[in-house]
Amino acid sequence: MSPVPDLVLRRAHIPHTTGSWDLVLRDGRIESVVPAGRALPQGPALDLDGRFVRPGLWDAHTHFDQWTVRRRRVDLAPATSAAHAAAVMRDALAAADTASASGSGSGSGLLVGYGFRDALWPDAPSLAALDAVSDERPLALVSGDLHCGWINSAAARRFGVRAPDDGLLREAEWMALLDVLDRDERPGADDHRAAAEAAAARGVVGIVDFENADLLRHWPRRVAAGVTALRVEAAVWPGRLDEAIGRGLRTGDVLDPGGLVTMGRLKIIVDGSLNTRTALCWDPYPGLPAGHPHPCGVQSVAPEHVEELVARAYAAGIAPAVHAIGDRANTQVIDVFERLGVPGTVEHAQLVSAADFARFGRLGLTASVQPEHAMDDRDVADTHWAGRTDRAFAFRSLLDAGAVLALGSDAPVAPLDPWVAIGAAVSRSRDGRRPWHPDERITREAALAACARGRTEVRAGDAADLVVLDEDPLQVDADALRTLPVAATLLGGRPTWKNL
Structure with missing residues (x-):
């Protein structure tokens, strides 16, 4: 007799197929996908009644403590x-x-x-x-x-x-x-649990946490305290790099018994931000007083130190993720990756020099971007990056150049809600305004893939990290993507949110 499955999802619609399907989930994976109505193993079942099943969604850049305490502020x-x-x-x-x-x-x-x-x-x-x-x-x-x-x-x-x-x-x-x-303001387990469950209610199965804290210890403790609605990749900052190396940790190593928390990347911040006018650019910010100490933005970490950190981390098996917002910062970071010949992630990549787009693709770099920032900052960019915004938040140009695209929120800077990011990336508009640089819009499939770690299919053998939707995101109005209802979210075959 076959073992009882963890769950059977009945009568589902799945991407790029016709008809409806039954999915057998076992041991955290999709064991089989068969036409609906065939004889299936006995066990727990969820009738989806024709709802749409897609790969579960990730937020590629969060500050989870900051997001959790935001509601108190x-x-x-x-x-x-x-x-x-x-x-x-x-x-x-x-x-x-x-x-x-x-x-x-x-x-x-x-x-x-x-x-x-x-x-x-x-x-x-x-x-x-x-x-x-x-x-x-x-x-x-x-x-x-x-x-x-x-x-x-x-x-x-x-x-x-x-x-x-x-x-x-x-x-x-x-x-x-x-x-x-x-x-x-350190939030407790109940605060983290509520924030994680709220993310699951929007179809999120995992986050990359870049909080400047001892995440490698904090997150396993949180999971032990019942914060189990998300997978978490926990980053380290340079101040904790030596400790991580000393513990023999490598990117991808599992940090908790249940396998929800893994060692993430080394986070390095090389410049500031657009709104603070500290993103490192080739051109000065307008309107600054004479003698301003940083007319083109702030160099937080010198390129030679970035190179030393990336080389040391990569040699120890820890992948790099480097914050670069201004075009000069992006050039410097890409130069480092090119000199070292190592892959990596550029976090934000908000303003990119024309000559640097091709280097993203040639070097196999990931651009970890936050589409809602383009909506929040379009007027700021038009003012402080005047004449350069054709290459600001340029998601289509990055994709066309061969970059791997990962979408996130930078929560709390934008909401920890991938549908907000998807809607912004697809429409480049919000609040009824005309699309901003519409040539930089990306397709729905590209946006969904960039929120699902490249997954676009629901296939046997894949992890049973899934989102169930009442409507097909490939067909709804672009403005409706931002608030698309989520019927259920499953993490390793376990429902973390259900509204069926």
């Missing part, structure tokens, strides 16, 4: 000016004080806001403006791109830093403080 995304952002914090502080007076909250601790984008604000942040909100309670406002923060004097005292007149800390100085904020 004051929402600054609507702020249209520095004065507006300060007013939002003032209202939040008043609400917190009221809650404290009623005994339902604490009115003395750090108050954190998230999501401001100041690149197009008509006024400038200042230390005085936040001190006017509160000169006693620490306030920290995290930018939407995570690359800068706006603090008041009380926060500066708390964290032992000097606040400049504008109250803004950028890049390395801010990243160090952001790490302290993360420890203060």
